Amino acid sequence: EIKNAVLAFFRQQQSKVGPLAGRRALVTAGPTHEPLDPVRYLANRSSGQQGFALAAALADLGADVTLVSGPVSLPPPAGVTYLACETAREMHALAMGSGHFDVAVCTAAVADWRPEHEAGQKIKKTGAPDAAPPIKLVPNPDILAELAAPGPGRPKLVVGFAAETENVIAHATAKRQRKQCDWIVANDVSPQTGIMGGQENQVVLITADSVEAWPRMSKADVANQLAERITVWLSE
């Protein structure tokens, strides 16, 4: 409680004098949950820690931060506008409907697909062994690609995250080009890395003309270093 009040006060002061004072930053975080019926859903694994840490780091530098997050078990960072959602469509509406941003960082693990129909009542199990309901999936809105698409409202800097389990750099480089975002922060989330849900991260920062492998460090340190890089880029 006291720590939060101090952080909120510090961030409010920084919003006047910090290097990102006057800048609006959007951070998306967490997974999305895509309902199949009132009790079942399709989900992505994401603790939200990296996105929450980044929102805090940007606020520490004075940015006016909007954090849009799917379902997580984390307290919202102090001094940040926090918008909670559950589905990709809700996250899309909140990200697109919150005004203009100078920088957008999409750390959220948005479900690429959702069940085409959400049943109004719990789908009942029946006795026949082949009675499982077929799930037809349809694509969700692509928040990163929409934010990064050229246009007058585009944030100056759009950063995506790529969680991969193989061919990390190749997949992430292709993703950067396909989505038209400026940077991609790629990481290997294979279970044996312990990164998913863990306290540490090991990322590769991919820009139009560089591929930079960072050492393994805490998610807070990744957030601070990325926030510094964003600050330098915006000031150039």
Add this chain to the structure above:
Amino acid sequence: EIKNAVLAFFRQQQSKVGPLAGRRALVTAGPTHEPLDPVRYLANRSSGQQGFALAAALADLGADVTLVSGPVSLPPPAGVTYLACETAREMHALAMGSGHFDVAVCTAAVADWRPEHEAGQKIKKTGAPDAAPPIKLVPNPDILAELAAPGPGRPKLVVGFAAETENVIAHATAKRQRKQCDWIVANDVSPQTGIMGGQENQVVLITADSVEAWPRMSKADVANQLAERITVWLSE
């Protein structure tokens, strides 16, 4: 920390002198997560609160409690054997492989179905709008029905939970007969009730010859009353 140590000590004393001393109780709790690939899964909504409260209530009465739980954000109750799992198949193995129980209470929201295949690597999104992967579902093991099936190893009392969104009593009564369990605790988990993930519950206890609607109360109170009923039943 201190509260937990006191609770553990109290429960250890009760295990010698409480009304359920010498009785082994199995409680299943939480959801199960059924992986589609390393980052995606199919899940049920369940906070685990009712099951955790019941495990604590049974331990308070002196039972030797094994709590088998899917992924939740709750600390394990003090003085209880806690076994964590993720999938229905893991929960099934832990529930069936932990020896004989006098009473089994299945509060877990076990996924009825799982994706037939778990991809070893993240399934990649491709450009085509109809490129969503088909998900073929296969039935999961039925833990409640296996525990309740007649046989020398059957617990004396097997209690199931039924989370419904419509025709609650009819569905739960049919479930009791189909699963061959002794009691069903039924509740309406429609989103507007606020029960799923909330602090309160409103249940109907269905036995072979009675249907008893309990008033809305805290999940801890539901747990305590149900533990008392179990104690009375086992002592008869």
